[in-house]
Amino acid sequence: MPLTKQDVIAKSIDYWNPHKTKLWQELGIDLVIGHREGYYIHDMDGQRYLDCHINGGTYSLGHRNPELIAALQNALTHEDAGNHHFPSPARALLAEKLALNTPGDLCYSVFTTSGSEAVDVAIKTARNITGKRKIISVEKCFHGHTGYALEVGDERFVQLFMAGDQPDRYQKVPFNDLIALETVLSKGDVAAFIVETIPATFGFLMPEPGYLQEVRRITEKYGVVYIADEVQTGLMRSGQLWCFENHNIVPDIVVTGKGFGGGLYPIAATIISEKCAGWLKEDGFGHVSTYGGSELGCRVALTVLDICTRPEIQTKIVQTAKYIRLGLDVLLESYPDFFSSVRQKGLIMGLVFNHPRGAILVMRELYKNGVWAIFSSYDPSVLQFKPGILWDKNLCDKFLDRFATSLFNIQKNIKK
Numbered sequence: 001m002p003l004t005k006q007d008v009i010a011k012s013i014d015y016w017n018p019h020k021t022k023l024w025q026e027l028g029i030d031l032v033i034g035h036r037e038g039y040y041i042h043d044m045d046g047q048r049y050l051d052c053h054i055n056g057g058t059y060s061l062g063h064r065n066p067e068l069i070a071a072l073q074n075a076l077t078h079e080d081a082g083n084h085h086f087p088s089p090a091r092a093l094l095a096e097k098l099a100l101n102t103p104g105d106l107c108y109s110v111f112t113t114s115g116s117e118a119v120d121v122a123i124k125t126a127r128n129i130t131g132k133r134k135i136i137s138v139e140k141c142f143h144g145h146t147g148y149a150l151e152v153g154d155e156r157f158v159q160l161f162m163a164g165d166q167p168d169r170y171q172k173v174p175f176n177d178l179i180a181l182e183t184v185l186s187k188g189d190v191a192a193f194i195v196e197t198i199p200a201t202f203g204f205l206m207p208e209p210g211y212l213q214e215v216r217r218i219t220e221k222y223g224v225v226y227i228a229d230e231v232q233t234g235l236m237r238s239g240q241l242w243c244f245e246n247h248n249i250v251p252d253i254v255v256t257g258k259g260f261g262g263g264l265y266p267i268a269a270t271i272i273s274e275k276c277a278g279w280l281k282e283d284g285f286g287h288v289s290t291y292g293g294s295e296l297g298c299r300v301a302l303t304v305l306d307i308c309t310r311p312e313i314q315t316k317i318v319q320t321a322k323y324i325r326l327g328l329d330v331l332l333e334s335y336p337d338f339f340s341s342v343r344q345k346g347l348i349m350g351l352v353f354n355h356p357r358g359a360i361l362v363m364r365e366l367y368k369n370g371v372w373a374i375f376s377s378y379d380p381s382v383l384q385f386k387p388g389i390l391w392d393k394n395l396c397d398k399f400l401d402r403f404a405t406s407l408f409n410i411q412k413n414i415k416k
């Protein structure tokens, strides 16, 4: 007997993750994904949803993208994960492609299985090159849940696992606050400042004009490594391969993940500048990861980069971003009491509502209308809205139409 959706939910409560499974049911999201194709996911019960969260960018090129499947299938005819200790054609080609498509002297890539692990590598690298331990991050940041990545993140999870037991090693400053940053960096004991170019989990706060240029200047002034977490903002989502490129700066280390494996194979990367590459030349065993840089994952990631760097893709992203914005602007005017603003850079968008849990209300209403998008965990007034980079006009219209219906229904219920 095939499993029913209710079987899956029950088994997930019994054997997988009781809290998370129950929480989704309480929030009115009973999704168990069955079939998935392109930008649609289908619930096991058959309901179809336009995926407007794409798992933080994982499915930026769509679910089960045919070109990526072909790359993986082709690799499977003659390759496997490979042996992480040896050079391999797939790894060498991918590392070269990243270096050629990333500005400045960002020229070495360490491959990992997840974005969190790649953040850990970035932090290890910064400590190795500076001989200092302290890492500065921004308040309400999210960089993943492995060791160091967890420790630089929000207190909620640091406390859950009794991490961060040496608090002098970590400190947070508000995003966009240059005075706070310089005050901390000027003490001279800091290895790195890690920051997302646009912090996603805190609701896509936009860097103020000049902020990231100043971050670059100050970090350089105090010999602090600038780690740009581009796990969500990279891979063309902003209209540039790396979002920091919109600010004409070059960080010391860049982290990518999520869409890098096209939603098919877990692979992430830490791209390291010549200046920071000390351990890669002295003791290359400083980070080992059996499946990190699996040759199968490398073949998928090579194809992801091929697609993302096609000139027509960049043009398409600019057009799609503009088209959606025109539609959103109309809705901003129609629902000014509730829908208050749009934070946007290319196809990275946060929809801001005038209600502390507004994005949870919208998420539920969109779900009823066949759209999946999620609130920002650290600011539930902001909906994470992430159109895929291959969206056509038809998908834009579908979203705008369903979003308009959702806003109308929410307004009606608020008035009741």
Ligand SMILES: Cc1ncc(COP(=O)(O)O)c(C=O)c1O
Pocket: 056, 113, 114, 115, 116, 117, 119, 142, 143, 144, 145, 196, 200, 229, 230, 231, 232, 257, 258, 268
């Ligand atoms: C900005 C950012 N950095 C790092 C990570 C960690 O990536 P992973 O879940 O692949 O470990 C995430 C995951 O959501 C992320 O959004």
